[in-house]
Amino acid sequence: MPDHDHDHVIAATFAPHDHRECAHRALDEAAARLAEQGARLTPVRRRTLEILLESHRAMGAYEVLDRLAAEGFGRQPPVAYRALEFLVTHGLAHRLQRLNAFAACLHPGHDHHPAFLICRSCDKVAEAAAAPIRDALTAVAAQGGFRVERATIEALGLCATCAAEGVA
Amino acid sequence: MPDHDHDHVIAATFAPHDHRECAHRALDEAAARLAEQGARLTPVRRRTLEILLESHRAMGAYEVLDRLAAEGFGRQPPVAYRALEFLVTHGLAHRLQRLNAFAACLHPGHDHHPAFLICRSCDKVAEAAAAPIRDALTAVAAQGGFRVERATIEALGLCATCAAEGVA
DNA sequence: AGCGATGCGTTACTTTATTACAATGCGGTT
DNA sequence: AACCGCATTGTAATAAAGTAACGCATCGCT
Numbered sequence: 438m439p440d441h442d443h444d445h446v447i448a449a450t451f452a453p454h455d456h457r458e459c460a461h462r463a464l465d466e467a468a469a470r471l472a473e474q475g476a477r478l479t480p481v482r483r484r485t486l487e488i489l490l491e492s493h494r495a496m497g498a499y500e501v502l503d504r505l506a507a508e509g510f511g512r513q514p515p516v517a518y519r520a521l522e523f524l525v526t527h528g529l530a531h532r533l534q535r536l537n538a539f540a541a542c543l544h545p546g547h548d549h550h551p552a553f554l555i556c557r558s559c560d561k562v563a564e565a566a567a568a569p570i571r572d573a574l575t576a577v578a579a580q581g582g583f584r585v586e587r588a589t590i591e592a593l594g595l596c597a598t599c600a601a602e603g604v605a
Numbered sequence: 606m607p608d609h610d611h612d613h614v615i616a617a618t619f620a621p622h623d624h625r626e627c628a629h630r631a632l633d634e635a636a637a638r639l640a641e642q643g644a645r646l647t648p649v650r651r652r653t654l655e656i657l658l659e660s661h662r663a664m665g666a667y668e669v670l671d672r673l674a675a676e677g678f679g680r681q682p683p684v685a686y687r688a689l690e691f692l693v694t695h696g697l698a699h700r701l702q703r704l705n706a707f708a709a710c711l712h713p714g715h716d717h718h719p720a721f722l723i724c725r726s727c728d729k730v731a732e733a734a735a736a737p738i739r740d741a742l743t744a745v746a747a748q749g750g751f752r753v754e755r756a757t758i759e760a761l762g763l764c765a766t767c768a769a770e771g772v773a
Numbered sequence: 774a775g776c777g778a779t780g781c782g783t784t785a786c787t788t789t790a791t792t793a794c795a796a797t798g799c800g801g802t803t
Numbered sequence: 804a805a806c807c808g809c810a811t812t813g814t815a816a817t818a819a820a821g822t823a824a825c826g827c828a829t830c831g832c833t
Contacts (some may be wrong), residue, residue: 481812510813511814512814513813515812515814516813519812
């Protein structure tokens, strides 16, 4: 996916869209990527990803766990944490530090460390191209002799859809 | 403090320096700011800030609490959380999302929402000018119709001092 | 002195996350 | 097929982080 599509991607997350298609495609891409890497998409892992993909919101580990338990998987925290950690490690989900929560990655393999835009009204989370932001950060840090290795960039604000609906 | 001093500020945090002077000055500035605002720097609050100022590291709420309890203050979590929240609200301390921890603000009143540079080797935390970074973030977000209200920018990496000491 | 607001301390509880260990199941070899 | 080694899943138990609710003390004001 070329960089100039990113504005489209952000808008697509917040605007109404064919979510079935959207989730399905992400799942397919995920399966393909894992096959390449020789990693296994087991039932719990697959189901965890599907649950995250049901909405564009971030979910807490215990929210995911409740769902898994209700479907016959284990009901202890490690079940959810392990599946989530696996997904994050393989670039199929992201962890949102501000929220202590997890969200499915919508375009795995593209930019594994995007910036996150969290709408405070509808709670949806979009991924944005982090490269220009990370560049600015790296530059500022370099002036102080600091070498940036990993960056957490999360913005809280209002999405276009909620703004259009008159949310202040 | 002018913007071009920021590189100096970053380096000053990580390099050896007269920390007694550094902490003392931050405490004075804090007291002055609170006086202006008519807010009270009570004993617990003052001590909490002093504890944070002892190092340039971020401390967990319970680590602070242990110190407070040992000095005769309350030993229940709210004691620490309230003092820390007060300091954060008044711009005298920052919360680091990645670490679930708090760090004293070294130049209160300057830029209340800086970017943070966290050294993975020495654990010190420096504040960097966030304006250029936030601008890049705001621009990327705006292309997707998203209005950024608050941003969390935290970088993990290696400071100049640790790098010079040969830490990989 | 009296009053309201703020602050501090407590108890109790919720939410989030990890450690440790047993059992299962899968892939590859003999 | 029988075997081995390892990843995976499940459990119990516990740690770490954060909040809610409430009473008492203290500050600042009239």
